[in-house]
Amino acid sequence: METGTVGAFLEPGEKEGDFILNMGPQHPATHGVLRVILRTEGENVVDCDSDIGYLHRGQEKTAENLPYVEFTPYTDRLDYIAAPAMNLTWVEACERLLQLEVPERAKYIRVIIAELTRLASHLLWLGTHAMDIGALTLFLYCFREREMVLDLFEGFGGARLTTHIFRVGGLPNDLPKGWLEDLEAFLDLFPSRLSDYHKLLTKNRIWLRRTKGIGVVTADECVDWGLSGPLIRGSGIALDLRRKQPYEIYDRLDFDIPTQEEGDVYARYLVRMEEMNQSLRILRQCVDQLPSGPFIGKVPKRLKAPKGELYHATESPRGEFGFYIYSDGGTQPARVKIRAPSFINLQALPVLIRGALLADVVAVIGSIDIVLGEVDR
Amino acid sequence: MSKLKEFLSKAVAMADPSDLVAGASVTIKYFFSHPVTVMYPFEKREFSSCAKGVLALIPDKYGDDLCIGCMQCVKICPVDCLTVEMRKLSKEELLGRKFEEKKKKALIPTFEVDLQRCMLCSLCVEICPTDALEMSQTVTLIMTNREDQVLDRMRMLELGKDTQRYRNRLAAGEIECEAIQCPEPKHKD
Amino acid sequence: MAETHDKEAGASVEPDGPTELPQEPSAGSNSASQEEVGGESLDTNSASASEMAGGMSAIKGEEEVTPEGEQTGSAGNESVPVEAKPGEEASTKETVAPEEPPKAQAQEKSAEEASPKGTVAPEEPPKALPQEKSAEEASPKGTIAPEEPPKALPQEKSAEAEPGEEVVVLEERKPSAKPPVSASKMPRKTAAPRKRPVRRPKKVVKAPEKEPSGFVRDVAAAHSEIVADVYNRYGEDTIVVRSGGYHSLCRHLRDQAALRFDYLSLLTGAHYVGTEPRCEVVLELYSTPYNRRVRVKVLLPAEAPSVDSVADLWPTAGWQEREAYDMLGIHFHGHSDLRRILLPQYWEGHPLRKDYPWRGFRERSEEILQERLAKIPLETETKPYSFD
Ligand code: SF4
Numbered sequence: 001m002e003t004g005t006v007g008a009f010l011e012p013g014e015k016e017g018d019f020i021l022n023m024g025p026q027h028p029a030t031h032g033v034l035r036v037i038l039r040t041e042g043e044n045v046v047d048c049d050s051d052i053g054y055l056h057r058g059q060e061k062t063a064e065n066l067p068y069v070e071f072t073p074y075t076d077r078l079d080y081i082a083a084p085a086m087n088l089t090w091v092e093a094c095e096r097l098l099q100l101e102v103p104e105r106a107k108y109i110r111v112i113i114a115e116l117t118r119l120a121s122h123l124l125w126l127g128t129h130a131m132d133i134g135a136l137t138l139f140l141y142c143f144r145e146r147e148m149v150l151d152l153f154e155g156f157g158g159a160r161l162t163t164h165i166f167r168v169g170g171l172p173n174d175l176p177k178g179w180l181e182d183l184e185a186f187l188d189l190f191p192s193r194l195s196d197y198h199k200l201l202t203k204n205r206i207w208l209r210r211t212k213g214i215g216v217v218t219a220d221e222c223v224d225w226g227l228s229g230p231l232i233r234g235s236g237i238a239l240d241l242r243r244k245q246p247y248e249i250y251d252r253l254d255f256d257i258p259t260q261e262e263g264d265v266y267a268r269y270l271v272r273m274e275e276m277n278q279s280l281r282i283l284r285q286c287v288d289q290l291p292s293g294p295f296i297g298k299v300p301k302r303l304k305a306p307k308g309e310l311y312h313a314t315e316s317p318r319g320e321f322g323f324y325i326y327s328d329g330g331t332q333p334a335r336v337k338i339r340a341p342s343f344i345n346l347q348a349l350p351v352l353i354r355g356a357l358l359a360d361v362v363a364v365i366g367s368i369d370i371v372l373g374e375v376d377r
Numbered sequence: 378m379s380k381l382k383e384f385l386s387k388a389v390a391m392a393d394p395s396d397l398v399a400g401a402s403v404t405i406k407y408f409f410s411h412p413v414t415v416m417y418p419f420e421k422r423e424f425s426s427c428a429k430g431v432l433a434l435i436p437d438k439y440g441d442d443l444c445i446g447c448m449q450c451v452k453i454c455p456v457d458c459l460t461v462e463m464r465k466l467s468k469e470e471l472l473g474r475k476f477e478e479k480k481k482k483a484l485i486p487t488f489e490v491d492l493q494r495c496m497l498c499s500l501c502v503e504i505c506p507t508d509a510l511e512m513s514q515t516v517t518l519i520m521t522n523r524e525d526q527v528l529d530r531m532r533m534l535e536l537g538k539d540t541q542r543y544r545n546r547l548a549a550g551e552i553e554c555e556a557i558q559c560p561e562p563k564h565k566d
Numbered sequence: 567m568a569e570t571h572d573k574e575a576g577a578s579v580e581p582d583g584p585t586e587l588p589q590e591p592s593a594g595s596n597s598a599s600q601e602e603v604g605g606e607s608l609d610t611n612s613a614s615a616s617e618m619a620g621g622m623s624a625i626k627g628e629e630e631v632t633p634e635g636e637q638t639g640s641a642g643n644e645s646v647p648v649e650a651k652p653g654e655e656a657s658t659k660e661t662v663a664p665e666e667p668p669k670a671q672a673q674e675k676s677a678e679e680a681s682p683k684g685t686v687a688p689e690e691p692p693k694a695l696p697q698e699k700s701a702e703e704a705s706p707k708g709t710i711a712p713e714e715p716p717k718a719l720p721q722e723k724s725a726e727a728e729p730g731e732e733v734v735v736l737e738e739r740k741p742s743a744k745p746p747v748s749a750s751k752m753p754r755k756t757a758a759p760r761k762r763p764v765r766r767p768k769k770v771v772k773a774p775e776k777e778p779s780g781f782v783r784d785v786a787a788a789h790s791e792i793v794a795d796v797y798n799r800y801g802e803d804t805i806v807v808r809s810g811g812y813h814s815l816c817r818h819l820r821d822q823a824a825l826r827f828d829y830l831s832l833l834t835g836a837h838y839v840g841t842e843p844r845c846e847v848v849l850e851l852y853s854t855p856y857n858r859r860v861r862v863k864v865l866l867p868a869e870a871p872s873v874d875s876v877a878d879l880w881p882t883a884g885w886q887e888r889e890a891y892d893m894l895g896i897h898f899h900g901h902s903d904l905r906r907i908l909l910p911q912y913w914e915g916h917p918l919r920k921d922y923p924w925r926g927f928r929e930r931s932e933e934i935l936q937e938r939l940a941k942i943p944l945e946t947e948t949k950p951y952s953f954d
């Protein structure tokens with residue numbers, strides 16, 4: 001079969017004034033090494049194609065060659081902004097596959113960490129997205145709060161970014177002394193900071209003009225293109241796996257799934273801001289209900305999964321993150337496929353930026369919230 | 378008429394400075410607060426007591442390591458960065474040994490960790506049956522060439538001594554470490 | 567398949583290079599070294615050897631039921647990844663010889679690989695000997711000759727070894743090992759199956775299976791001519807469909823008012839060892855109105871697998887099919903833009919196929935790269951801009 005050739009991503013148009021514009025892979029607004037090839041008519045973007053794979057490390061092949069436990073630290077490197085969320089999906093998938101029980105306390109702590117991850121990830125998104133559009137101040141404020149969340153990770157798991165914070169069967173250690181108090185201090189502090197962000201952006205006229213009506217995607221398109229996370233919720237479909245197919249203890253918690261109808265960049269902004277609020281609610285409930293008990297269940301030394309396959313997905317900050325694992329009965333999986341939400345959301349970029357102005361491309365890419373480590377795997 | 382109304386409402390919205398004032402109030406509020414940053418080379422932040430640094434070998438009271446050469450750490454390491462050699466002691470050696478009370482039946486001539494590969498995942502620390510390994514608090518090991526990045530047993534034991542000292546001080550309450558460093562800026566500028 | 571295997575075997579430098587069907591070379595070198603080591607250290611610590619033999623046979627008991635052919639396949643499959651690990655060349659020839667007759671070594675490889683973790687009591691170093699990665703070996707008087715994993719520096723090591731000790735270096739062993747092995751292997755295959763010691767069958771964990779959900783059974787009943795199998799494992803329904811009816815079944819699943827699987831979560835391919843047929847395409851479908859999932863599988867042959875594209879039903883399949891093509895070489899008929907997506911366009915081979923070795927496929931030197939680049943016509947050449 002005829003395959004494409006180097007550089008043959010888009011043909012220049014027929015009309016005069018058509019232009020092929022190459023954006024990235026060193027462009028700071030592409031949040032990594034994404035190369036976008038745009039076909040423009042004047043200022044309007046007509047078509048686009050993405051060139052990805054600059055960060056491809058063969059994670060799936062690696063997973064097929066490592067025992068279940070040993071692949072856990074590698075999952076940190078998928079979505080390095082929200083590493084605990086990746087850990088969580090992997091260990092849960094392994095636990096389902098190996099039929100291990102997880103103690104209650106571990107489940108609660110996992111949810112606490114997962115929601116803190118959502119906060120950290122959304123904070124980084126907010127800062128960089130706002131900076132892309134031109135609000136530089138917010139970047140510094142967001143990083144200040146994100147630093148506190150990372151300090152919490154460091155206090156619990158010992159690392160800040162690539163945390164390796166969960167283990168198959170439970171947790172590596174119990175909460176250290178004083179950690180919950182620190183968390184509560186953070187929970188008390190954060191709402192005021194969140195309102196600061198709202199004050200800076202939500203009603204700001206420049207922000208509104210740069211985001212409202214840009215990158216619109218309808219609900220039907222969202223379903224067709226398999227979008228997930230804030231993208232689909234920003235278009236009016238309340239698809240959140242924490243609610244739809246609850247894992248851990250999410251079915252016992254009381255929280256809302258924020259949605260917006262417009263489906264533009266501004267709607268996604270509002271959805272993510274509200275999600276941070278809901279995460280705070282979840283965190284408070286978890287801290288209140290946190291049971292005592294062991295933090296790791298019984299894990300056999302030699303993990304040998306039965307023959308069979310499963311697909312396990314969780315709601316990462318970017319959307320539906322899942323692992324499809326096929327086990328042939330050995331100590332290692334025979335096939336691992338990573339369902340990366342960024343990869344699939346990025347695919348819809350032509351739908352989102354068709355007809356937009358060139359300057360809006362940055363806003364749209366920022367609102368998809370891609371992490372290239374996850375796109376390229 | 379409606380157009381005029383629309384225009385007027387737009388004009389009023391444009392003239393209304395409330396959004397800009399709200400934003401400016403935030404920035405002005407933080408303008409008068411203390412900085413939260415740390416002036417790095419002159420000031421260093423404390424790590425949490427769980428922080429995972431370079432791998433260290435914990436010494437026993439004779440200064441020897443606690444490793445029995447079971448190789449479980451070598452086996453579990455996902456990136457294969459540990460090199461352990463074990464030599465079992467023969468009967469004669471066991472009898473004529475210096476420290477008779479030691480239970481160890483093996484010598485560890487080589488214990489190396491390749492820092493270029495190690496991703497500080499602490500799987501090896503958790504699996505070790507004798508708690509011979511530990512993550513130290515050291516993160517800044519500056520080397521000028523690649524060969525130095527392979528820590529040998531002596532250097533790991535040195536790191537382990539520091540770690541032990543740190544843990545002892547922590548247990549004695551001499552130092553305390555908090556998870557959050559800066560919920561509110563603590564230091565003066 | 568066969569040709570790729572040959573190619574690799576020729577190309578790879580390491581003795582256990584080919585990831586596929588490794589039982590011949592690797593089991594060969596393994597058993598040979600076992601014999602050799604066994605010959606040398608007959609008076610080895612018999613406690614550890616018997617310990618290990620016990621561990622091995624205990625695990626063997628669990629696999630006893632399966633027929634021979636399948637067993638070798640699975641054993642080969644299982645040992646593939648470990649084979650590829652660094653330090654493994656060392657380990658295959660370092661495994662301590664258990665006092666076992668040389669029968670059925672291929673089958674036991676998997677057991678052997680797994681046995682140390684299960685049997686070794688870490689407090690007692692003598693038992694810990696048969697660790698695979700542990701560069702160590704038992705020699706007659708209980709001294710252990712350190713043998714390096716390849717990453718360490720060999721010169722320093724040999725210098726470090728104290729002169730008074732018995733140091734057995736096993737470096738020269740591997741090439742000479744092959745002929746006796748195949749000889750010893752021949753009778754094993756042809757001879758009548760030997761009697762094995764009767765052991766309690768070990769408890770084998772099974773994947774939890776259930777009756778498939780009602781709607782899946784309805785689909786299977788309505789399309790019995792194209793649905794090959796229906797099952798529910800881990801609470802997830804799976805429909806295995808024949809490749810001819812794949813597209814029409816997908817359309818049915820998407821459009822039927824009672825099904826409405828309108829959201830494609832995941833499309834991927836897979837390539838396995840030990841199953842027949844060896845390739846498959848997997849779809850994870852989600853129904854937004856009914857909040858349920860179903861998995862659709864198509865089994866495909868390993869040679870030139872091809873199947874209809876479903877990108878016309880779910881646009882999101884576009885990139886995922888490109889990725890399946892890129893990684894596994896599955897062709898999707900009717901896909902408008904089947905290019906490589908993650909790997910560069912000039913890449914050769916499909917890395918997620920099991921016959922693509924894990925490492926050491928080819929020295930990817932700059933020259934080869936330039937050679938390949940020169941073959942490819944560059945369509946967008948940079949021309950100096952003229953201002954006329
Ligand atoms: S696991 Fe512990 S005792 Fe065993 S070899 Fe490693 S460091 Fe030594």
Ligand code: SF4
Nearest residue numbers: 454495496498499501
């Ligand atoms: S910390 Fe992880 S990567 Fe480093 S030596 Fe231990 S197991 Fe290996």
